[in-house]
Amino acid sequence: MARKWIRLAGAMALAFPVAAQAQQAASTAPGYTMPQTAAFDMKAANGQIYRIFVSFPKAAPPEGGYPVLYVLDGNALFASFAETRRMMEWSPGDKAIVVGVGYPTDEAYDVRRIDDFTGAPTTSGAYAKFAREKSGGWDRFLDFLTGELRTEIGRRYKTNPDRQSLFGHSLGGLFALHTLYTRPGAFHAIIAASPSIFWHEALTLKEERDFAARLQAGTVPKVSRLLVVTGDREEAILERWDAEDFVQRTAPLSAYGLRTRSEIFAGEGHMTVPVRAVPATLRFSVNWP
Template structure:
């Protein structure tokens, strides 16, 4: 049975926590593990709204956030991200395959994975004579009104650049959130949405799409979903085609859609992360973009020390291979890639550095700026 198979995968991906407890309203931190490995934190959060605990894993990228007010996008992965979305998203972030992002995987404690059948369906339905669903509105409120503010207070997460990622019932939930509040998230990754469980969904998505104001959506299905079960493949593909029709050509939606050839319901999930995350949060520069060595006369314009407002020094140098590097006191050196006249992109800080006659302006792609005045030249 598909639900049992998904529950098994989820149970394997659920994160447990085991140390200090703290309080946060309206969420209570039951336990929290220190980051282990670096950039990886596991929490158990109790929701008074839902009346249950949730396992929440947070993966942070290696990007150095040092500009005042600088933020990073955050991706909220349902179903614990099947245990893959967090580590895989961190790898994509750290290798410049996508814009650096915080990955928040939301799931369940061991033995509680089937609560997803309540939380991820806004309307009640019946399968194999078993009724379930109906908790989607409460879970949506938990996500938007409790968890997002909690994460944004604890991490440098940009409220205006969050992404919702769901697959299967999670894809159905993400589509329902879009239908309810299209601007609730900057982007939506909707994989193999179980639209069959909510007959009114497609019409609601179509009605919401013109109000989406440039939301980015990555919509997918596996070519062989439900293979071996009569009508299974057509059922999932019909849902995909219905959502595609509802979203395609809408002025408020930036849509990418894909049928994964030869893939089943779960088999393409790693590819969904690898393709979907960069689709909604594309990298500032094309992966592997050629970087020409600048003539010495041009590089001499930038080399030297710059004073930051807090007293630190921002140094520009050229390495032995002829490429430009920046170094802020207290942080490791970062490579700079030219992306315009007198402008460079620092992937390790997710920021642009624009030089002028008297100094440089450092600007994070998701907010935050700092002025650096020229101090001296070599």
């Protein structure tokens, strides 16, 4: 019996170093790097630092430059867009650059998005736990997005200034609508996924009415085309209801130049809508006109 325990102890002593070595090797192994991508941190003029992710085609840029799709919440969403964009290179059609706009963190989401994507503190009970977070910085962020960042991407890659698109989900979708209302010609196409219109509903609806009035008065010389997507299993059902109502309200504005399309993804909840929306977004953003 003594010999048996000695042999067992010896075997365990040999096994533990092997396990430890395997664990160490796993922890020091290099991470996966996505092909045809780049990443860099950029300090905005307002002092904020953003992590910028870029996915670019192998092919030479077309005449006039690549179309560009800017994806908000880049930490969470860039990888899905980048790999799908790379696979779509095998199909005929326009090649595009995808730019993920995120934050210097390994987390999927950063609390700074509340400030960047909203115009004021929330007035919704559903978001009450976020009411104390800094908010209201969406115009400052929009200046960075359409100014410094667009200039920097144009410096690094040959891009088409007339074919720039924007994708935002949830609060990012709210920001996308704000962009449409306040700078309707800043992007060729805007995609709003499950937009959180009820974050500060009164403010957002006022912006919508003001935009509609200007469009009908003929004072908007250029306007983005718009795609609105939601899931039929949105956990906060208002995100679906508000999006459906919004699309109905904007339908008459097609007579004044606003081209709007919408889609409800069967079986998708709030957090899975962006992944389902990737192919539709890429096609909508690169199609011309």
